[in-house]
Amino acid sequence: MASLKYESQVRPPLVEGTKDYHQITEDIVRPIERNPSTLWWIGFLLAVSLLCFGIVSIYEVVVYGIGRWNINKTIGWGWDITNFVWWIGIGHAGTLISAILLLFRQGWRTGVNRAAEAMTIFAVMCAGQFPIWHMGRVWLGFFVLPYPNTRGALWPNFNSALLWDVFAISTYFTVSLLFWYSGLIPDLATIRDRARLKWRKFMYGTLSFGWTGSTKHWQRHEALSLVLAGLSTPLVLSVHTIVSFDFATSVIPGWHTTIFPPYFVAGAIFSGFAMVQSLLVITRKVLHLEEYITVEHIDVMNKVIVLTGSIVGCAYLTELFVAWYSQNRFESWAFFHNRLDLSSPLGWSYYIMMSCNVLSPQIFWFRKLRRNITITFFMSVIVNIGMWFERFVIIVTSVYRDFLPSSWSTYYTPSIWELGFYLGTFGLFFTCYFLFSKFFPVIAVAEIKHILKKSGKYYKEKMGPEEKESVEEFAHEFSHAH
Amino acid sequence: MAVKKFVVGCFEEEAVLFSAVKKVRSSGYKIHDVYTPMAIHGLDRALGLRDTSLHTAGFIYGLTGTATALCGIGWVFTSDWPLNFGGKPHLALPAWIPITFELTVLFSSIGMFLTFCYLCQLAPFAKKHHFNLRSTDDLFVMVIECTPKTNEAETMAFLQGIGAKEVNVQAAETGWWLGRYDKDKKPFEHKEIALR
Numbered sequence: 001m002a003s004l005k006y007e008s009q010v011r012p013p014l015v016e017g018t019k020d021y022h023q024i025t026e027d028i029v030r031p032i033e034r035n036p037s038t039l040w041w042i043g044f045l046l047a048v049s050l051l052c053f054g055i056v057s058i059y060e061v062v063v064y065g066i067g068r069w070n071i072n073k074t075i076g077w078g079w080d081i082t083n084f085v086w087w088i089g090i091g092h093a094g095t096l097i098s099a100i101l102l103l104f105r106q107g108w109r110t111g112v113n114r115a116a117e118a119m120t121i122f123a124v125m126c127a128g129q130f131p132i133w134h135m136g137r138v139w140l141g142f143f144v145l146p147y148p149n150t151r152g153a154l155w156p157n158f159n160s161a162l163l164w165d166v167f168a169i170s171t172y173f174t175v176s177l178l179f180w181y182s183g184l185i186p187d188l189a190t191i192r193d194r195a196r197l198k199w200r201k202f203m204y205g206t207l208s209f210g211w212t213g214s215t216k217h218w219q220r221h222e223a224l225s226l227v228l229a230g231l232s233t234p235l236v237l238s239v240h241t242i243v244s245f246d247f248a249t250s251v252i253p254g255w256h257t258t259i260f261p262p263y264f265v266a267g268a269i270f271s272g273f274a275m276v277q278s279l280l281v282i283t284r285k286v287l288h289l290e291e292y293i294t295v296e297h298i299d300v301m302n303k304v305i306v307l308t309g310s311i312v313g314c315a316y317l318t319e320l321f322v323a324w325y326s327q328n329r330f331e332s333w334a335f336f337h338n339r340l341d342l343s344s345p346l347g348w349s350y351y352i353m354m355s356c357n358v359l360s361p362q363i364f365w366f367r368k369l370r371r372n373i374t375i376t377f378f379m380s381v382i383v384n385i386g387m388w389f390e391r392f393v394i395i396v397t398s399v400y401r402d403f404l405p406s407s408w409s410t411y412y413t414p415s416i417w418e419l420g421f422y423l424g425t426f427g428l429f430f431t432c433y434f435l436f437s438k439f440f441p442v443i444a445v446a447e448i449k450h451i452l453k454k455s456g457k458y459y460k461e462k463m464g465p466e467e468k469e470s471v472e473e474f475a476h477e478f479s480h481a482h
Numbered sequence: 483m484a485v486k487k488f489v490v491g492c493f494e495e496e497a498v499l500f501s502a503v504k505k506v507r508s509s510g511y512k513i514h515d516v517y518t519p520m521a522i523h524g525l526d527r528a529l530g531l532r533d534t535s536l537h538t539a540g541f542i543y544g545l546t547g548t549a550t551a552l553c554g555i556g557w558v559f560t561s562d563w564p565l566n567f568g569g570k571p572h573l574a575l576p577a578w579i580p581i582t583f584e585l586t587v588l589f590s591s592i593g594m595f596l597t598f599c600y601l602c603q604l605a606p607f608a609k610k611h612h613f614n615l616r617s618t619d620d621l622f623v624m625v626i627e628c629t630p631k632t633n634e635a636e637t638m639a640f641l642q643g644i645g646a647k648e649v650n651v652q653a654a655e656t657g658w659w660l661g662r663y664d665k666d667k668k669p670f671e672h673k674e675i676a677l678r
Contacts, residue, residue, distance in 0.1 A: 021519060021620035146554070153563045158555045164580040171584040175591045182595060185604065186618065190519070193615040209599065210608030213617050216531055217602040218521040223536045224598045231540075231587045242580055446520040 014107050014451055016291040021449050028441050028448070029191055031287045033200075036438055039286065047430035054424010057417045058133055066136050068417045075400050079414045080130045081246075082391040083422050086271070087127035087429075088169065088243055089264075089387065092236055093272020094120025095176060098183075099232035102225070108300055110447040111293050114187075115283060116276050117180040118440070122432040123275070124173045126425035131165075133421070161245040168242040175235055179228045182221070185211050186446045240268045247394065254334035254398035257322065263315035270308035270357070271387035273301050277380035279433065281373055283442055292443050295371050302370040305383065309361035312390075316358065330403065338397040345411050346400065349393050356386020485655050487628040488514055489637045490613045491646030492621045496522060498645040499622045503528045505644050506626065511637065514627040517617035536601070540594040547589025551582040611654040621648075 015024075036044075061068045071078040094116040101109040135141050144166050146156050156163050188208035195201040211217070244260035277298065284293040323335035339350040360382050363369045370376070401408045414422075436442070493499040499516070503525070506513060513529060526533075559565065560572045567574075599605060617623040624646070626637060638649045 025519075025619045146558070155558045155563055157565070158559065158581055159567065159574055159577040164584075167581045167584040171588040175587060178591050178595045182598065186520070190618040193612065193618045206606045209604035209606060210610045211602075211604060211618070212610055212612060213517040213519060214602075215516045215518065215522075215525050215529055216534075217604075218518065219526040219531060220534045220536050220598055220602055222521050223534045224594055227537055227540045227594060228591060231544075231591055234583070235587050238580065238583055245580075449520040 014111060014294070014296070015448060016294055019291075019452065021452070024448055024452065025190055025194070025445060027289070027292070028443050028445050029194060031437075032191060032439060032441065033194070037286075040434065040438065044431065044434040047427050047434055050423050050427030051431050052424075052427070053420050054427050057420030057424055058129075060417045061133055061421070062138060066134060068415060070413060070415045070418065075396055075409060075412050077395050077399070078412065079392075079418045079422060080134050082388065082395050083425065084127050084130035085243055085264075085391045085395075086384075086388050087123050087130075087425065089240065089268035089271045089391075090275045090384075091120040091123035091127065091172075091176070091272060092240060092265070092268035093276050094118070094123075095172075095179075095232050095236040096269050096272065097276070098179060099229040099236065102229040103233060107451050108297055110444055110451050111297050112276065112280060112301075112443075113447070114180075114183065114440075114444045115280060115437075115442045117176065117183070118433065118436045118442075119275060119279060120176050120272075121173070121180060122429045122436075123272075124169065124176065125432070126429050128169060128173070129421075129425055129428070161242065161249045164242045165246060168239045172235060172239045175228065175232055179225075179232060182224055182228070183444060183447075184440065185209055186213065186221070187441045187444060189213065190445050191441070237265055240265045252398050252402070253328070253330040254338075254394065257319060259315055259318055259322075263312065263319075266308045266311040266315065267357075267387060267390060270305060270312055271384055273304050273308070274380040274383035274387070277301055277305070277376055278384070281377045281380070283437060287437070287442060289443060292448060295373070298373065298376055299367070299370045302364045302376060302379075305379070306361050306364035309357055309383070313358035316354065333401075334398050338401055339393060346393075346397050349389050349397065353386055353389040353393050356382050357390060360386070485653050487632075487634070488613065488652050488654060489626045489628060489632070489634060489641065490650050490652055491624045491626070491638075491641035492614055492616070492648040493624065493645060494621065494647050495645075496622065499624070500525070500528060502624065502641075502644040502646070506624065506641075509640065511632075511640075512627045512629060514625040517613060517623040517625070519618055519620060519622075522622075536594060536598060539597050540590045543593030543597075544586045544590035546593075547586040548582055550589065551585040552578065555581065611652075613652060613654075614648075 019027075069078060069080065071080075094113075097109050097116040098113045098120075101113075132138060132141060144156055144163065146158075156166075185208055188204050189211035192201060192204035192208050195204055241261040241264065244264035247255040248257060248260040250256055280293050281298070284290050320335055320340070323331045326332075338344055339347065341347050342351065360379065363375070363379070396412055400412055491502075493502060499522075503513070503516065507530070516525060516529060518525065555578050556573065559574070564572045603610075613625050614621055614623045624641070626632075626641070628634060628637075628651075634651050638651070641649050
């Protein structure tokens with residue numbers, strides 16, 4: 001077993017401090033067992049009030065129709081599809097952390113995966129609101145589902161990118177939920193077995209499905225996690241690819257480009273990691289989890305942000321090049337007049353997008369800035385603003401001045417109900433996140449125990465003398481030996 | 483439902499547990515199960531458990547999803563209600579790839595999750611016997627099933643001798659929720675592996 005416990009001298013441990021298994025349970029489960037703090041109540045009530053605003057906005061739209069949104073003929077999608085793509089993109093980081101990093105055997109994912117997966121599920125829930133309420137007659141929403149019906153065998157169009165989206169997003173939500181919940185079961189059992197209060201015992205007993213921790217169950221659990229990770233990896237790539245098909249299969253200048261799928265996926269991971277940073281920087285502070293979500297985790301995630309931000313930057317430049325190289329008049333108009341020209345009505349949005357997404361993340365080439373919590377938080381907000389504007393630029397600037405000048409709408413501003421709906425999804429997201437951080441372990445308890453090595457109490461006590469020596473000592477001895 | 487007796491030994495360290503498992507098995511005791519707070523790689527082999535077939539089940543569910551999507555869309559667009567999209571072929575396979583892929587993943591995931599719950603007998607309101615509540619926190623709990631030949635005191639002393647910190651005897655009812663343990667034949671006893 002000693003060989004399993006070997007830890008690199010060069011890499012810092014994933015969990016800081018001297019901990020044994022019980023201490024880990026204590027640290028992570030204690031916030032759930034305590035009464036919520038005043039700060040939690042303030043945040044939660046704020047989120048709920050935003051959610052109420054959202055509900056009122058939806059009421060307006062359902063009762064009076066989607067004319068309540070300022071989307072006229074040319075800008076048929078306005079804010080709501082921008083927000084949809086923005087939210088769905090945010091969700092992608094959770095799956096990337098939980099699935100792709102599991103396949104790549106990245107140990108650091110265990111500190112952040114549970115919260116990131118929760119974020120994915122809540123973000124997809126928020127994203128789903130937009131196409132649902134945009135239907136107008138939402139009570140007929142089930143028409144999009146293919147089932148034998150009495151409307152003269154009327155089937156949805158399986159060749160349409162919009163129907164692919166229905167399948168992609170509902171599959172994505174279901175699979176993410178199963179993946180998240182199957183991981184939660186052992187941790188919920190841990191809370192159940194510690195519970196003193198009757199209601200808590202009942203609640204976590206029900207939620208943990210009677211998990212015992214049997215070896216055979218763990219073996220199946222590991223197999224399930226691995227296969228779900230293997231399925232989620234192509235799934236997450238397919239979801240944003242299909243979202244980009246909503247645009248790329250059309251014939252609108254600025255939309256029908258083949259670069260869209262990889263460009264959208266990179267952008268999704270970029271914005272998702274930024275949202276993970278925003279949430280975790282606060283969560284680790286409030287719940288005192290600095291030893292589990294370490295500066296090392298933040299550093300690594302900032303590296304992902306600078307990488308994906310640069311990929312997105314390359315995509316922007318490629319788009320511009322192709323718009324020029326194609327010598328297509330409509331394509332040039334969309335890019336060089338509607339977007340690049342600062343004096344055009346919405347030209348400013350392109351520059352916000354460029355500076356937030358491409359230029360500002362470049363500060364993360366510096367290790368010192370990557371490890372600075374304040375800068376990380378600030379940058380994560382900037383990146384999410386930038387990514388929102390990316391979708392706004394793609395959607396609005398491509399259509400507000402289209403082929404027919406008589407139908408141009410010179411300036412597009414959202415109505416109060418569009419704004420309210422967007423804020424409402426923030427309310428939904430944060431209400432869910434606050435409830436999650438109160439009632440569920442924000443860190444995967446069993447998985448953290450699994451990766452506990454150098455920082456583990458037993459390891460430190462039994463560590464061989466050769467493993468205690470520093471890199472310098474080792475190098476010194478090594479040079480003398482030769 | 484039969485009530486059976488079990489000798490329970492609790493270990494604090496993984497390394498001790500591994501050697502204890504080997505000693506217990508080679509001394510001829512019947513290990514009912516080992517309950518651990520996290521997955522421990524290699525413990526299933528040490529116990530002689532066979533590998534799970536959950537992957538295979540997932541593959542079959544996935545194929546079912548693929549077949550459902552292709553047959554469903556194919557039937558709708560070629561026979562039930564063929565639509566003419568600008569003279570393009572009715573059997574437009576490339577356009578069906580996204581939905582086929584999504585249904586493959588969907589069927590496979592849901593099927594595997596339900597199979598996992600069924601095999602492990604996990605469900606809301608499932609009542610199970612927990613030998614030690616700390617087995618989901620920081621203890622590795624080894625449970626040995628008593629046969630008519632077992633001397634409980636001797637077994638307890640043996641467990642203490644190989645490193646168990648806490649030892650006791652418990653009676654537990656084996657019911658539906660202890661499913662496979664109700665049978666006398668253990669799934670791992672007819673495989674002689676990992677006893678090296």
